Amino acid sequence: MDLEQRQLGHYVLEDKIGSGGMGVVYKARDKHLDRWVAVKVLRADKVVDQERKRRFIHEAKWASSLNHPNVITIHDIGEENEVIYMVMEYVGGKSLHDLIPEEGLPVEIAMKYAAQIADALAVAHRAGIVHRDLKPANIMVNERELVKILDFGLAKLVEPETYDEAETRTMRRPQPQTQDGMLMGSAPYMSPEQAEAQPVDARTDIFSIGVVLYEMLTGHRPFRAPSTVGLLAAILREEPRSLRLLNRTVPDWVEGIVHRCLAKDRDSRYQNGAELKKALEHEVHEPRREAGAAPSVAVLPFVNLNQDEESDFFSDGVTEDVLIALSKVPGLRVPARSAVFRYKAANVDAAQAARDLNVSAVVEGSVRRMGKRLRIVVELINAGDGYQIWSERYDRTIDDIFDIQDEISRAIVEALKEKLFGASTQPMGDWRTSMRPTRPANIDAHEAHLKGRYHWNRRTWESLHRAIEFFNEAIKHDPAYAPAYVGLADAWNLLGYYNERPPRDAYPKAKAAATKALQINDNNAEASASLGYATLFFDWDWSQAEKHFHRAIELNEKYPSAHQWLAWLRFAEGRMEDAMRSLEQAHALDPLSLIINNHYALALIYAGRPAEAEYQIRQNMELDSGFALNFLVLGALHQSEARLEEALESLSRAVALSQARLGLGRFGFTYAVCGKEREAREVLRQLDKFASGRYVAPLEYAQVHAGLGETDAAFQCLEHALQERTSDLIRLKLYPWPDAIRGHERFASLVRAIGLP
Numbered sequence: 140m141d142l143e144q145r146q147l148g149h150y151v152l153e154d155k156i157g158s159g160g161m162g163v164v165y166k167a168r169d170k171h172l173d174r175w176v177a178v179k180v181l182r183a184d185k186v187v188d189q190e191r192k193r194r195f196i197h198e199a200k201w202a203s204s205l206n207h208p209n210v211i212t213i214h215d216i217g218e219e220n221e222v223i224y225m226v227m228e229y230v231g232g233k234s235l236h237d238l239i240p241e242e243g244l245p246v247e248i249a250m251k252y253a254a255q256i257a258d259a260l261a262v263a264h265r266a267g268i269v270h271r272d273l274k275p276a277n278i279m280v281n282e283r284e285l286v287k288i289l290d291f292g293l294a295k296l297v298e299p300e301t302y303d304e305a306e307t308r309t310m311r312r313p314q315p316q317t318q319d320g321m322l323m324g325s326a327p328y329m330s331p332e333q334a335e336a337q338p339v340d341a342r343t344d345i346f347s348i349g350v351v352l353y354e355m356l357t358g359h360r361p362f363r364a365p366s367t368v369g370l371l372a373a374i375l376r377e378e379p380r381s382l383r384l385l386n387r388t389v390p391d392w393v394e395g396i397v398h399r400c401l402a403k404d405r406d407s408r409y410q411n412g413a414e415l416k417k418a419l420e421h422e423v424h425e426p427r428r429e430a431g432a433a434p435s436v437a438v439l440p441f442v443n444l445n446q447d448e449e450s451d452f453f454s455d456g457v458t459e460d461v462l463i464a465l466s467k468v469p470g471l472r473v474p475a476r477s478a479v480f481r482y483k484a485a486n487v488d489a490a491q492a493a494r495d496l497n498v499s500a501v502v503e504g505s506v507r508r509m510g511k512r513l514r515i516v517v518e519l520i521n522a523g524d525g526y527q528i529w530s531e532r533y534d535r536t537i538d539d540i541f542d543i544q545d546e547i548s549r550a551i552v553e554a555l556k557e558k559l560f561g562a563s564t565q566p567m568g569d570w571r572t573s574m575r576p577t578r579p580a581n582i583d584a585h586e587a588h589l590k591g592r593y594h595w596n597r598r599t600w601e602s603l604h605r606a607i608e609f610f611n612e613a614i615k616h617d618p619a620y621a622p623a624y625v626g627l628a629d630a631w632n633l634l635g636y637y638n639e640r641p642p643r644d645a646y647p648k649a650k651a652a653a654t655k656a657l658q659i660n661d662n663n664a665e666a667s668a669s670l671g672y673a674t675l676f677f678d679w680d681w682s683q684a685e686k687h688f689h690r691a692i693e694l695n696e697k698y699p700s701a702h703q704w705l706a707w708l709r710f711a712e713g714r715m716e717d718a719m720r721s722l723e724q725a726h727a728l729d730p731l732s733l734i735i736n737n738h739y740a741l742a743l744i745y746a747g748r749p750a751e752a753e754y755q756i757r758q759n760m761e762l763d764s765g766f767a768l769n770f771l772v773l774g775a776l777h778q779s780e781a782r783l784e785e786a787l788e789s790l791s792r793a794v795a796l797s798q799a800r801l802g803l804g805r806f807g808f809t810y811a812v813c814g815k816e817r818e819a820r821e822v823l824r825q826l827d828k829f830a831s832g833r834y835v836a837p838l839e840y841a842q843v844h845a846g847l848g849e850t851d852a853a854f855q856c857l858e859h860a861l862q863e864r865t866s867d868l869i870r871l872k873l874y875p876w877p878d879a880i881r882g883h884e885r886f887a888s889l890v891r892a893i894g895l896p
Contacts, residue, residue, distance in 0.1 A: 232281035260412025349400025456589035493522030584616035646677035664695035767796035804839030811846025
């Protein structure tokens with residue numbers, strides 16, 4: 140290839156990042172989508188070799204057929220001026236070959252990588268694809284420790300596996316696709332059947348991953364010899380040295396898995412990636428509490444023994460208050476509300492919940508109200524053996540609720556210290572000074588605030604308005620109760636962002652409430668984050684919003700929403716890597732939050748990682764199949780990949796589930812770019828109909844007109860949205876506008892007015 144031209148199609152080649160027997164890999168800029176990609180160019184001396192050319196195309200075909208976050212994503216393949224090239228996602232980080240130190244990786248890191256490799260192989264093997272060349276040099280690990288399997292150049296198709304209803308395996312004899320006697324693969328990682336040039340199936344990949352695992356854990360390969368012939372003989376006849384002789388930290392169960400992978404007899408190995416994945420998950424998820432481990436406790440939703448909806452707010456409130464108090468204890472890990480409240484009314488025992496949430500102890504409780512009388516029963520359960528660590532019953536009046544919650548929290552911390560971690564240890568710092576919650580002046584303010592939080596967490600338009608009523612009632616009872624003002628700010632922020640109320644109506648109320656909370660207590664992390672939200676989405680004051688988010692994180696680094704909202708600001712500014720880090724922090728703090736998971740998937744789309752995005756959104760759908768935003772993001776993903784019919788189907792679901800509050804503009808735009816003008820104009824008519832009874836953001840109209848090619852009408856709507864300060868204009872540059880919009884001077888003017896870089 141003439142490297143002086145430095146461009147293939149619309150890909151501008153930058154730096155050479157790798158090379159091998161088949162080709163050279165460059166880091167390149169995709170001019171159309173403004174993103175980094177990797178371009179693999181078939182070596183000039185191989186282009187005339189038809190077998191090499193066939194294998195190059197073959198690699199792209201097999202890799203692109205596997206839509207999985209741990210398999211490299213293939214974007215494109217092309218030929219220009221007799222140069223054949225393949226375009227892949229750009230994976231930062233290093234190859235596993237470069238990451239393995241002389242003494243091997245820590246066991247937990249090695250098993251984390253192994254689990255991801257097995258997950259990818261499970262998908263490949265079900266599709267009938269055998270990689271045949273698994274080795275550390277073909278496995279990349281990015282900065283977030285996400286594994287990517289590369290180089291399917293030697294992959295072969297065998298008859299896909301079939302599974303009966305009991306999920307037992309039925310392997311069909313593979314048919315050879317290479318000439319007899321031809322060795323395919325890299326010698327140090329070959330299976331015995333590869334070494335003898337026999338037909339191969341999924342089990343050959345299992346042997347190779349066993350070799351990789353051995354090397355990850357020890358820094359050495361299991362079979363070594365001075366020549367290729369000697370090496371192949373060792374693979375066929377010798378047994379490797381025990382892992383534990385080379386690395387004493389390797390547990391028995393890990394050595395057992397590696398030993399089975401490396402069995403000479405293929406029938407004795409795990410039979411495919413799914414079986415290996417199952418074995419790894421079974422062992423990894425078994426609760427093991429190591430000495431000195433950080434303490435962790437999950438507060439499950441307290442049971443409302445009154446069994447009426449009116450009392451639900453109170454039992455939920457007790458749960459949240461105990462959870463919040465414990466989460467402020469230094470060194471104590473406490474799963475967030477969204478993680479534990481999925482167990483409300485679910486028939487799941489404490490041991491199962493502990494395994495799901497990966498905690499060492501679980502708090503369970505019940506609440507019964509009889510007039511002003513109150514009975515709360517609480518117990519703390521050791522996840523390791525299921526035995527009760529501590530329990531207590533509180534028979535008091537409703538006026539004692541604050542003292543009860545304080546007593547419960549302190550008793551739990553003491554029990555965790557003494558029963559799980561030894562009375563002499565201090566793993567949780569000075570917890571007594573960290574659990575001083577903000578209390579209202581009277582019980583009426585407290586109850587009104589609990590009702591407000593209860594309705595806010597239900598997240599319907601009606602419940603948000605009810606929440607505002609109760610937060611205002613709490614303020615009426617206690618004008619100096621800061622949490623009630625924070626609740627008001629968060630409710631108005633949501634109503635403004637999702638266009639339930641005009642931004643110029645909702646956001647000033649949110650800002651006023653958050654500001655008042657900070658006047659009462661300027662160390663209120665939640666108030667700082669809420670003020671940052673309104674400052675970002677309404678004022679478009681980027682620097683001030685970022686200061687508010689950083690202040691919130693400084694005050695409470697465990698507050699996931701502060702990290703999540705900071706990520707929005709960074710995405711809008713084009714700081715993709717910083718944004719991903721913020722979202723990953725939010726996700727780590729609250730891994731079962733529907734909205735954080737949803738935004739994480741959207742972030743992966745922006746970062747040009749569609750397979751990971753789809754995997755993430757599908758996982759989120761398993762948590763809640765009726766969450767409308769999941770389908771909105773899935774529609775955006777399908778649209779970005781030109782899977783337009785699938786995009787329409789997903790967007791239709793988003794519109795239906797949200798009662799046409801979400802996604803109509805994107806829905807109409809997709810109809811238009813599909814050439815379905817009649818359907819797109821019907822969406823415009825629907826928007827007109829809804830606008831007669833409620834607020835409809837001009838940005839919704841702008842998308843449909845842009846899709847129809849009506850540039851002037853689209854800009855009129857965008858400029859109207861600017862005047863109304865429509866929240867999502869901060870994502871103006873991230874929308875899939877046609878070139879006629881994006882390249883127009885009026886678009887540049889809008890970007891400047893919003894303050895986007």
